[in-house]
Amino acid sequence: MYRVLIVDDEPNILTALRRNLSNIPPSMLDGERLELIPANSPEDALQLAVAENFDLVIADLRMPGISGVDLLAEIAARQPYVARILMSGYADLEAIITAVNQARIFRFIPKPWNDNDLRMAVVQALHYRAILLENQRLADLVRAQRGQLERQDAELRRLEMEHPGLTRLERDESGAIFIDEDDL
Amino acid sequence: MPQSSTPRLHAALDAVGTPLLLLQGSQVAHANPAALRLAESLAGGQGDPELRLRELVDRCRSEHGNALPGRSLLLPLAGEDAALALLLDYEPLAPAAQPDGSELELALARLNTVQEQLVQSEKMASLGQLAAGIAHEINNPIGYVHSNLGTLQEYLNNLFGLIECCDSVISQQGVMTPERRAEVAERKRAIDFGFLVQDLPQLLAESREGIDRVRRIVQDLRDFSRVDRLETWSLYDLHRGLDSTLGIVWNEVKYKAEVRKEYGNLPLVECLPSQINQVFVNILVNAAQAIEQRGEIVVRTGTLNDTVWIEIADNGSGIAADNLKRIFDPFFTTKPVGKGTGLGLSISYGIVHKHHGDIAVESQPGRGTTFRIVLPQRQAA
Numbered sequence: 001m002y003r004v005l006i007v008d009d010e011p012n013i014l015t016a017l018r019r020n021l022s023n024i025p026p027s028m029l030d031g032e033r034l035e036l037i038p039a040n041s042p043e044d045a046l047q048l049a050v051a052e053n054f055d056l057v058i059a060d061l062r063m064p065g066i067s068g069v070d071l072l073a074e075i076a077a078r079q080p081y082v083a084r085i086l087m088s089g090y091a092d093l094e095a096i097i098t099a100v101n102q103a104r105i106f107r108f109i110p111k112p113w114n115d116n117d118l119r120m121a122v123v124q125a126l127h128y129r130a131i132l133l134e135n136q137r138l139a140d141l142v143r144a145q146r147g148q149l150e151r152q153d154a155e156l157r158r159l160e161m162e163h164p165g166l167t168r169l170e171r172d173e174s175g176a177i178f179i180d181e182d183d184l
Numbered sequence: 185m186p187q188s189s190t191p192r193l194h195a196a197l198d199a200v201g202t203p204l205l206l207l208q209g210s211q212v213a214h215a216n217p218a219a220l221r222l223a224e225s226l227a228g229g230q231g232d233p234e235l236r237l238r239e240l241v242d243r244c245r246s247e248h249g250n251a252l253p254g255r256s257l258l259l260p261l262a263g264e265d266a267a268l269a270l271l272l273d274y275e276p277l278a279p280a281a282q283p284d285g286s287e288l289e290l291a292l293a294r295l296n297t298v299q300e301q302l303v304q305s306e307k308m309a310s311l312g313q314l315a316a317g318i319a320h321e322i323n324n325p326i327g328y329v330h331s332n333l334g335t336l337q338e339y340l341n342n343l344f345g346l347i348e349c350c351d352s353v354i355s356q357q358g359v360m361t362p363e364r365r366a367e368v369a370e371r372k373r374a375i376d377f378g379f380l381v382q383d384l385p386q387l388l389a390e391s392r393e394g395i396d397r398v399r400r401i402v403q404d405l406r407d408f409s410r411v412d413r414l415e416t417w418s419l420y421d422l423h424r425g426l427d428s429t430l431g432i433v434w435n436e437v438k439y440k441a442e443v444r445k446e447y448g449n450l451p452l453v454e455c456l457p458s459q460i461n462q463v464f465v466n467i468l469v470n471a472a473q474a475i476e477q478r479g480e481i482v483v484r485t486g487t488l489n490d491t492v493w494i495e496i497a498d499n500g501s502g503i504a505a506d507n508l509k510r511i512f513d514p515f516f517t518t519k520p521v522g523k524g525t526g527l528g529l530s531i532s533y534g535i536v537h538k539h540h541g542d543i544a545v546e547s548q549p550g551r552g553t554t555f556r557i558v559l560p561q562r563q564a565a
Contacts (some may be wrong), residue, residue: 010324064438065477065478
């Protein structure tokens with residue numbers, strides 16, 4: 001289940017997006033389904049984002065109170081791995097620049113939108129996010145394993161310092177320790 | 185020479201820096217101060233001014249020949265770093281052909297044209313600034329109507345599929361078996377028939393509303409610009425003007441303020457509708473911009489004797505007393521560069537006065553601003 005937060009102050013946009021996005025076949029989403037959560041105002045969206053985690057946020061640019069750019073930046077501060085898509089019926093260059101630089105959006109979708117383009121953007125955003133998360137998980141794993149290795153190395157070195165030759169002990173099949181006669 | 189024009193001619197000559205003598209026959213009728221100074225310097229400051237002037241003229245004539253062609257001449261004086269202009273038997277134009285105001289009228293007409301152009305370009309500039317909001321207002325409904333049509337197509341494909349399924353079941357001979365019933369039921373479930381039945385009318389209603397909104401915005405734009413009509417003095421419903429103007433600026437206003445209309449009973453008012461709408465736009469946009477977070481804009485109208493009044497009041501940041509004195513000055517603006525031309529209110533002032541009306545402002549910093557426009561119901565013939 002992918003959780004997608006949709007934010008627009010225009011209720012009809014929310015229903016149109018719901019109709020459109022609920023038709024994405026699960027086969028395009030690694031067999032997952034989309035759960036679409038509408039928010040009619042940026043304030044509602046922020047409240048939801050404090051309480052719950054989302055995989056993707058789609059927000060309108062021009063909304064009362066908080067702009068879409070500020071909203072996405074704010075949600076990204078709380079949930080860094082949430083994918084972000086901005087929509088707008090009109091945006092000048094300045095607005096798009098701040099959207100990319102500040103809110104680090106994944107896609108900008110103009111209104112009126114092309115239904116297929118929007119679905120593709122949603123699918124790609126979720127894939128991209130999954131790759132990021134996977135990448136993060138693997139990097140953590142590597143770091144953790146390397147950390148374990150380093151701890152083992154350090155322990156071995158300490159033992160070797162205390163009891164030289166200890167780490168180089170050899171045993172026979174029965175577990176008895178070989179003792180080189182030269183060392184005695 | 186007509187008596188009345190002489191002092192004017194002399195005054196004009198006196199204002200010229202070049203030494204000038206006005207001659208009538210061989211008499212010096214007038215010498216301007218520059219000529220007097222020249223004559224003085226030539227004579228070494230001695231003797232009678234009249235005499236010195238005569239000497240000056242004689243000297244000119246001797247240096248440049250007696251027969252002076254033409255009526256006015258600029259004569260360089262040999263050996264002097266000066267020139268003397270002579271006006272010979274100069275007669276100002278006859279009274280009938282005098283600057284009887286026709287030139288002034290021409291200048292006035294030209295000024296009026298320039299002002300019309302200024303009003304027009306200001307209107308275009310403010311439309312340009314409103315373009316973002318208008319595009320947003322139009323693209324939102326178009327966006328969801330367009331998307332809904334795509335969904336509708338999918339719904340229809342599903343419904344056609346269901347009809348085909350029913351058809352094939354019906355056309356099979358024999359009684360309705362539970363298996364056939366189940367086939368139809370399965371098909372219905374697959375297309376989520378229940379949801380479809382519930383959602384389809386809603387989809388159509390929303391789309392219709394969207395199209396209505398676009399239609400209204402286009403209508404408002406047309407009312408605002410009046411491009412479909414010649415701009416002539418006409419009887420106009422100011423409430424309609426206010427409403428269509430609010431439609432144009434709605435995207436600037438709706439995020440900032442609730443708009444409360446307290447319309448009185450207004451008669452039709454003789455005015456230039458698109459120019460009056462322009463005044464409304466300027467004041468409404470200013471009102472919205474004066475509100476920082478969320479506020480209220482009240483639009484009131486009413487009549488008083490032979491006039492109508494329109495009040496637009498906001499509870500925004502207000503205008504400092506120093507600025508209040510200058511808000512109708514051209515190019516005066518407190519908005520950041522690119523946000524205002526500084527011409528809006530000055531042009532509004534011009535428009536209202538062209539209507540023989542009055543525009544006044546009251547403001548308290550921190551409390552809000554009220555503009556009051558008073559217009560006569562009819563223009564004097």
